[in-house]
Every structure is written in C-alpha cells, then in structure tokens.
Amino acid sequence: MIRPDKTDRALLNLLQEDLPLTHRPFAALAARLELTEPALLDRVTWLRDEGYITRFGPFFDAAAMGGAFCLCAMAVPAADFDAVLTKVNARPEVAHNYERAHRLNMWFVLATETPEGIAQTADAIERETGLKVLRFPKLQEFYIGFRVAA
Amino acid sequence: MSIDSTDRVLIEALQGGLPLVPAPYAEVADRLGLTEAVVTDRLAAMKSTGVIRRIAAAPNHFQLGMTANGMTVWDVGDDRIAELGAQIGALPFVTHCYERPRALPDWPFNLFAMVHGETREEVEAKRAQIRDLLGEARRGDDILYSTRILKKTGLRLRKRG
Numbered sequence: 001m002i003r004p005d006k007t008d009r010a011l012l013n014l015l016q017e018d019l020p021l022t023h024r025p026f027a028a029l030a031a032r033l034e035l036t037e038p039a040l041l042d043r044v045t046w047l048r049d050e051g052y053i054t055r056f057g058p059f060f061d062a063a064a065m066g067g068a069f070c071l072c073a074m075a076v077p078a079a080d081f082d083a084v085l086t087k088v089n090a091r092p093e094v095a096h097n098y099e100r101a102h103r104l105n106m107w108f109v110l111a112t113e114t115p116e117g118i119a120q121t122a123d124a125i126e127r128e129t130g131l132k133v134l135r136f137p138k139l140q141e142f143y144i145g146f147r148v149a150a
Numbered sequence: 151m152s153i154d155s156t157d158r159v160l161i162e163a164l165q166g167g168l169p170l171v172p173a174p175y176a177e178v179a180d181r182l183g184l185t186e187a188v189v190t191d192r193l194a195a196m197k198s199t200g201v202i203r204r205i206a207a208a209p210n211h212f213q214l215g216m217t218a219n220g221m222t223v224w225d226v227g228d229d230r231i232a233e234l235g236a237q238i239g240a241l242p243f244v245t246h247c248y249e250r251p252r253a254l255p256d257w258p259f260n261l262f263a264m265v266h267g268e269t270r271e272e273v274e275a276k277r278a279q280i281r282d283l284l285g286e287a288r289r290g291d292d293i294l295y296s297t298r299i300l301k302k303t304g305l306r307l308r309k310r311g
Contacts, residue, residue: 004214012214015207021190021197024172037172045170052214053207054302057167058193064200065153071250073257089301097300100221104257107221107294108301134253136262140232142239142247 004052007033011043015056062111069095069111070118071136073104074129081105084129093121104134153201156184160192165306168205212299216266220273222280223259225252225290231261234287238263241283243276258290270295 004012010033019025030040047053062069076084088094088108097108110121122133153161163182168174175193176186196202211219226234231249238261239247246264263280267273277293 012207012209016209018204018206019168021175021193021205023176023186025174026170026172041170041172047207048167048170050213051210054210055167055208055304056170056206057164058161058196058205059203059208060161060165060304061200061203071262085300092306094301095304095306096302098296099298099300100294100296102292102294104294106300107296111304111306134256136250136253136257138248138250140235140249142235142249 003050004047007035008043008047008052011040012047012052015044015047015053060111062113065113066115067111067113068115068118069109069138070122071138072108072110072122072125073134073136074106074125074131075104076106076129076131080129084131087128088125091121091125093117153196156188157192157196157201160189165304208302208304210299210302211266215268218267218270218273219296220265220267220270220277221294221296222263222265222277223292223294224261224263224280224284224288225258226261226284226287227289228260230287234284235261237283238280241276241279243267244280259292 011029014029014032020028022028024037026040026044027037030037033040035043044056048056074084084106088106089097093110093112095109095111097106099105100107110118112118112121118135118137122135126133159182160178163178169177171177173186175189179186179189182189193202193205235247235249238244243265244263245266246262248262249260250262252258252260265273265276267276281288281291
C-alpha cells in the first residue's frame with residue numbers, strides 16, 4: 001500500500017482544523033474517518049514521524065502574548081551561506097527560515113516576547129554577520145489559516 | 151494581553167507539540183502537576199485572547215508533494231491595498247496574504263501572497279490569476295520560490311530564571 005493513502009490525506013485535512021479541548025479529542029476525529037481511536041493515533045504519529053507534518057499542537061501568536069513577529073530577509077553571498085545560516089538558526093527567536101531563489105535568498109520569521117525583541121535580534125544578526133537584515137513586519141493581514149489540501 | 155507563569159509553563163510544555171495520546175490534555179496536566187480542567191481552561195482562555203490561534207497540524211508541503219512554493223510579491227498603491235489585498239486573500243489558493251512595508255531601494259513590493267502547487271507551472275497559473283485581478287493597479291511584481299526549508303520550529307520561548 002502506498003502511504004500516505006487516501007485516509008492519511010483525509011486525516012491531514014482534518015488535523016488542520018482546530019482540535020477541540022475535550023477529554024478525548026482524537027476519538028471524535030476517528031469517528032469522522034471511521035477509524036478506531038488507536039488506529040487514528042497511529043496514523044497521526046506516522047505522519048509526524050515521516051515528516052508529513054512538522055508539528056502537531058497549538059499555534060501561538062507572539063503578538064497576542066505581548067511580543068511580536070517579523071518577516072526578515074537577507075542577501076547572503078553563496079560562499080558564506082552555511083556560516084550565516086548557522087548563526088541565524090542558532091537564535092531561538094528564529095521560528096522559520098526558508099531559502100528562496102532570489103538575490104534576497106534567506107527569509108526568516110522572528111518571534112519575540114517583546115516588541116523591542118525584533119529590533120534587538122535583527123540588529124544582533126546584522127552585527128554578527130555583517131549583512132543587512134531587511135524587516136517586513138505585517139501591516140495588515142488579509143487571510144489567515146494555512147491549509148494544504150492533501 | 152500578557153501571560154502569567156502558569157500560561158508560560160503550559161506554553162513551554164506545548165511548544166514542541168501536543169502528546170499524541172488519547173487524552174493529551176490530561177497527559178500534559180499530569181506532567182505539570184495540574185488538573186486537566188486547569189489545562190483546558192487555560193488553553194480556552196488563550197484561544198479567546200488570540201495567544202493560541204488553533205491546535206492543529208503544521209503540514210510540510212514539500213513532503214506532501216507541494217514542491218513549488220512561491221511567495222508572490224506585488225507593488226500596488228497604498229490607497230488601494232485594503233481593497234485589493236482583501237480580494238487576493240479571498241482567493242482559495244492563497245494561503246497567506248499580508249501588507250508589509252516596502253524597503254526602498256532594495257524592495258519595492260508591499261503586498262505578499264503565498265501560493266503553493268505541485269509544479270511551478272501550476273503556481274505560475276495562479277500567479278497569472280492574481281495579476282489579472284490586480285490589472286492596472288499592479289505597478290510591479292516578482293515571485294520568490296522557496297528552494298529549501300532551513301528551519302521550521304515555530305515559536306520558542308527563551309528559558310527564564
């Protein structure tokens with residue numbers, strides 16, 4: 001059988017909805033897919049272990065906690081890429097980081113517990129790498145909710 | 151809104167993910183010496199204040215075969231961004247859509263819309279739909295494909311004390 005199969009894909013879609021705060025939240029999902037609760041949990045664990053989902057749990061909003069998020073970008077020379085990457089990723093404030101095909105080739109999101117933390121962290125990365133960190137805080141959000149139809 | 155020390159302990163316990171067991175909130179409560187009711191009440195409160203957006207899976211679109219991931223970026227007039235951003239954000243294939251500041255002269259774009267697909271052709275077709283929608287309001291645009299996930303951990307609180 002080729003995995004992820006149809007059931008895995010249906011499950012993946014359900015798992016992108018908000019899990020209820022009930023005693024047995026997975027049992028309700030299992031019923032919707034006509035699976036037993038242990039079979040459903042096995043599948044969720046498999047999807048996570050195989051990397052189809054990188055994480056299952058609460059999505060926290062740093063801004064709502066009194067902190068801030070900021071998308072940042074750097075133009076990193078190819079020869080220095082790995083060294084810069086090590087320095088950037090070592091910071092716990094870096095929540096996500098993507099390489100992109102562009103002159104600005106490193107794009108990362110900072111999540112900090114205070115609004116000032118963004119500038120402090122971005123400035124520290126600039127000092128450490130000697131490269132400019134462009135900052136793109138969101139001014140307005142037009143849609144939220146990452147959904148991949150699997 | 152700020153979080154207190156119990157919220158903080160709970161966030162630290164859950165930032166790596168929820169345990170994949172039949173009663174995950176009871177399990178977290180056990181680990182932290184709390185009751186399940188305290189855990190679910192706290193989580194409900196954090197949802198209502200927006201500290202928690204939802205409890206869900208973060209899919210890995212590369213692993214799922216969505217290997218073409220394009221950040222489309224557009225330069226539109228500031229006076230029209232609210233109207234146009236709302237229209238683009240409502241497109242079913244746009245997963246994230248934001249207004250962000252330009253960084254002149256390096257970066258003239260102020261509207262960001264994420265588009266994913268199995269191939270770049272598929273992404274380009276969706277990009278063309280956005281271009282059509284913007285029409286003459288589009289002063290410039292670009293697309294940045296992601297070529298590698300370098301880190302994807304989500305929020306991490308710094309350890310205190």
